[in-house]
Amino acid sequence: MNGLLTDDQRSALEEFRAFADAEIAPHADPAHRAQRTEPAVVKALADTGWMGLAIPAEYGGLGRDAVQLGLLAGELGRACSSIRSLLTVHTMVAHAIGRWGSREQRERWLPRLATGELTAALAVSEPGAGSDMAAVATALTREGEGWRLDGHKKWITYGETADLLLVVGRSAEGPTAVLVERGTPGLRTALITDLIGIRASMTADVWFDGCAVPGENLLGRPGLGVSHVAGAALDLGRYTVAWGSVGILDACLAASVDYAGRREAFGAPIKEHQLVRRMVSTMYADRQAARLLCLEAGRLRDARDPGALAAASTAKYFASTAAVRAASDTVQIHGANGCGPDYPAQRLLGDAKVMEVIEGSTQLHQTGLAEYAFQESARARRPHADAVTADAVRRDR
Amino acid sequence: MATDAKARIAHYLSGFFPVTDLKDDDDLFALGFVSSMFAMQLVTFVEHEFDVVVENEDLELDNFRSIGALEAFVGRKLAATAAS
Structure with missing residues (x-):
């Protein structure tokens, strides 16, 4: 993936990864068991300034691009889906305020959301x-x-x-x-x-x-609370949930590869068994594909391309369903250990399933993606605007 | 310019509406083929295609109701941008 990123994006990814490993991942299983996020973890994230990563600099944020926001969601999602969901809902609200709020509303709320002084849902x-x-x-x-x-x-x-x-x-x-x-x-x-x-x-x-x-x-x-305000928020939410699902795929792959290399059965590490390799290879290919779909959605979002909405929906649909497949196989590779509390596999499976439900269910995206396909086909059948315009200009002459 | 804008709007909308000849004054919201994300798709299209910013105060349904209304709205936004 690094070849597809700018220098700034690559550098940001390294920072996000190091932070997620040091500050978020160690809390993931304890938080999962305690069923709560410790305020210290939220403060650690707020102290980085990344709660305001995508908030414009004029309102106290870092003004980073959508690809970097996605990379952050991916790394948080790899470490802990709950914390990734904090980033998701917080940025959804900040985005809706930035998109449709008055100047007074933007000046009142965005600087405090950017620092994490306030969290939003x-x-x-x-x-x-x-x-x-x-x-x-x-x-x-x-x-x-x-x-x-x-x-x-x-x-x-x-x-x-x-x-x-x-x-x-x-x-x-x-x-x-x-x-x-x-x-x-x-x-x-x-x-x-x-x-x-x-x-x-x-x-x-x-x-x-x-x-x-x-x-x-x-x-x-x-x-216009649904069509425009929630619509704008939801579009961004789908995007970061898609990236969060890529993070789950990353975590599943890492856990599976590690476990399959250490666990022995029938006289050999289980990674030598072909059916285990099949699960790992599917996981690997799905992770690569999901990441590319997310990168494309981010690139279109940064270009303010109207195709960004369809791209985010496509990425969310594919990445969340792939995450469920991967997490299920991660449990399978871990066997009984995957069902218990000593490994993250069962947490990953529950988290992945939620990704299929939130920010538009899988079925909602399937219905919508078919609609996008029909739209593309209809436009392809119709003469392009340039040709239409040329005809009109000739007629005018 | 006006004809060009109209053609570009008509071409984009042709993806949403299964009618061969969408007329300038056909009410897009009354045709009933729009999805839940249509409103945001339309806003994003107008901003990207014509390099304008759709503000909260622009969100009058009458600005987005038809090809003709969209063309007039884009024309006003471009004129305002040029004047500023």
């Missing part, structure tokens, strides 16, 4: 609204100059600890996004435990009981 899912975001029922009612918020959000990653929540509720105009600060009277959260994966992700139920939201906390126009 996206509160869209509800008990009855997951993939179908437009079905949100949390009520946003105009009250004076502001809004009143009533409802129940569920499966909110880092909802238990986030200082700032981007909430999509339903107003008279349709789905509408507002920013809600922790400490707002009527806001209550409760940790959800015993998840299958990302068990340290402080995922929470969030209740809003008559929360008063100031008018200046409206993000984007009323009615």
Whole structure:
């Protein structure tokens, strides 16, 4: 992959890798068992400045490109999917504020999100609204100059600890996004435990009981909370989850290669057994392919190419499903050890399965990718704009 | 210029709508073929294709409702950029 990166990206990758190995990986299994992220780990990440890696420099961030953000998500994902999910939801909210926030909102929130003084979470899912975001029922009612918020959000990653929540509720105009600060009277959260994966992700139920939201906390126009605000956030979320899945593939491959080289069965290391080699080779090829899809999505994102959305969806779909295959095979290669607590294999399997569910389920992406294929085909059949324009110019003459 | 913009918009939209001749004033949102990410795809296309920035205050549905509306919107954004 190094040949496909610029010098800055390559240098950043080395930094991310060293940090993930030293500061994140040692905490992954303990955090998985304790089902919580220690504040010291969040502080270590915040101290690097990378919570604001992609936030523009004019708002206190590092203003790095999308490829570097992806590389960071990949390295955090290799070390600990819960911490990678913190980066994902935090950057989703920062991106939505940067994309659709007023100058006042950007100046108010982004510098503190960039330093990690504040952490953010996206509160869209509800008990009855997951993939179908437009079905949100949390009520946003105009009250004076502001809004009143009533409802129940569920499966909110880092909802238990986030200082700032981007909430999509339903107003008279349709789905509408507002920013809600922790400490707002009527806001209550409760940790959800015993998840299958990302068990340290402080995922929470969030209740809003008559929360008063100031008018200046409206993000984007009323009615555009899903199509534009959550849409922009989700697109970035898919991108970093895709990279996080590449990180899981990296971790699976490293664990499998190491174990297969040390474990002996029938008088030889199990890496000599052809069916074990088959699992490792599939894992290796999947990791390479997933990484290339993610790099392409990042390159298109940096070029502001409209094809970036389809590329992120493709990368997320492929990388997350490949991560599940790889994690399942990692458990298989480890045998009984893969099922127990002494090796990371079972953590990787649970984490990988979550990747297939969040930021658009596998089935949602499959449906969407077919649509992208039909779009490409339809455009290919239609004369290109240049030809259309040339015809029009000839007619005008 | 106007014709060029219209042709580029029509070509991009032809991928979304299974109609052979999308008319300038056909209501894109009433045709019913758009996906959940269509809004962001359209914003990204306009920004990339015409090198403009779509701001929050630009998000009037009427700016994005049809080929003609998009062409007029792009024209206004380009004129504003040139004047600044």
